[in-house]
Amino acid sequence: MLVRINGERKQVSAVSIQQLLGELEYEGSHFAIAVNCRVVPRARWSATSVNEADEIEILTPRPGG
Numbered sequence: 001m002l003v004r005i006n007g008e009r010k011q012v013s014a015v016s017i018q019q020l021l022g023e024l025e026y027e028g029s030h031f032a033i034a035v036n037c038r039v040v041p042r043a044r045w046s047a048t049s050v051n052e053a054d055e056i057e058i059l060t061p062r063p064g065g
Contacts, residue, residue, distance in 0.1 A: 001015075001051070001052045002052060002053065003050060003051075003052070003053065003054045003055070003056055004053075004054070004055045004056065005024070005045050005056045005057075005058065006057055008060060010051055012024075012050065013028075014048060014050050016034055016045065016046055016047070016048060016050060017033055017035070017044075017045040017048045017050060018045040018046040019048070019050075019054075020056070021033075021045070021058075022049050024058075026050070026058065029042075030060065030061055031058055031060040031061070032058075032059045033045065033056065033057070033058055033059075034056070034057040034059070034065060035048060035050075035054055035056050035064055036054060037055070042058070
């Protein structure tokens with residue numbers, strides 16, 4: 001399915017946020033996820049579906065300031 005991740009259109013096969021993170025090879029635990037402008041708590045990542053045309057933001061902390 002086609003989704004937008006951090007403003008970029010991508011074809012993905014994941015059906016949940018947790019699977020999407022694995023598919024995109026995100027490692028670690030220090031990031032936040034928003035789907036269609038709604039923050040998804042970490043406890044809901046495996047239960048939150050990825051749907052066609054979703055807008056997903058994956059926010060990671062950056063050192064510095």
